[in-house]
Amino acid sequence: MSNGDFAGLVAAVTGGASGIGLATAQLLAQRGATVAVLDLKPDNVDAPLRGIVCDVSDDDSVRDAIGEVVGRHGALDILVNNAGIGAQGSVEDNSDAEWQRVFDVNVIGMVRASRAALPHLRRSAHAAIVNTCSIAATAGLPQRALYSASKGAVLALTRAMAADHLREGIRVNCVTPGTADTPWIDRLLSVAPDPAAERAALEARQPHGRLVRADEVAAAIAYLASPAAGSTTGVDLAVDGGMAGLRLRPAGQ
Template sequence: MTGFEGIVAIVTGGSSGIGAATAVMLHEAGARVAVLDRMVGADPRLSYKVCDLVDRDSVDRAVAEVAEELGGIDVLINNAGIGAVGDIAANSDDEWRNVFDVNVLGIARVTRAALPFLKRSSRAAIVNTSSVVAKIGVPQRALYSATKGAVLSLTLAMAADHLSDGIRVNAVLPGTADTPWVSRLLADSADAEGAAESLRRRQPMGRLVTAEEVATSIVFLANPQSMSTTGTLLLVDGGMAGVRVPVAG
């Protein structure tokens, strides 16, 4: 993929999983890429800024440093997020606040800090990472689904608000992806292989989505060649939301 020559991109949560795959893909397409994460990654081609999305000062400082060092900001990938397991009664009030603080307010903080720079760009784009669970009911994901539903709605509102600023805003909605969070979820299960098979079977394609597949869709939405694409919610879910297949037997 090409089209990112001269573009400066920020990827939050870019030290692992979908974020890392996206950061590398953007770099290989010609962008200069800064990763905002609590952990510093190991790819020498990328610029890493230690940043805590629940801390406004940390976010403002990291975004300003990227803009100064790389000469502005053209693309923002709001990818960072944390998971939660359980039904409506399973998570404490503190966990609800924390997951919303990262998954939703984190997007607000980073976007707010980046907005003055994005407004100066002629190729500005924002891509948010939502989830297929924002559109369909999945057991034991009440809190997580609530935050990702908020990200979906926020994406559409942002697309409307910033159309006149020349900033395109879209989102990807991954299905269950092969990421470190899912790996930890399986490791904590009493029957890891059985849980893994259950995750694979609930996606019609019969396998987990890869981080690279989601990254490809993110990069497509961020690409200046997609100038007429805004307010789009792109499913990368192995058919989970839209395909129904007969149950064997």
């Protein structure tokens, strides 16, 4: 992969105004893509990125945003479904309304964006969809029942979409980050009784001993979206410091 491997391609990144989404949008642009950031609040997005207001929980908003991307740039080659919200608690701790709200954004939001993008992706020679999933889809994490369920659905959706659209020339993959150093984690830490201890605990549960950086996840997304990954589809690529697969002895043993 090089700085020009996305030259001539148009990408849309949902939830692209901060965290993993912003890092991804910036990296795709650095590598030559024309990138539209679809976000509730894209005001802080700087050129060459173009911010477009988009609410993934509203189908009209999503269709309008995708239509604006295609209307301005004439094509859409890559969709990064990154928009999402968090949730804490066991299965008892959230109401039906909160379950519906999180699934509406984290799962159906990806459905809305993909549905709006597919007619345009079918016309691309290098069409790719990359969904942001989570280690929570594959590992049982405490106090994350709702969030984990939504990301488990994203993993299953990714594989089903990959099967549905492979013969149309559209690759569909996802990344499964470990706990990433993002604004959402910062907000969780800010309300913890002991933020330093909570951060240390989050770092310690990942075998490499630290939080995942947003730019590391962005690099994985860029690989999956790149024409260089033309034989890669239906894959969940872990960026988790070994959390999914490694079982290390305690340090010093």
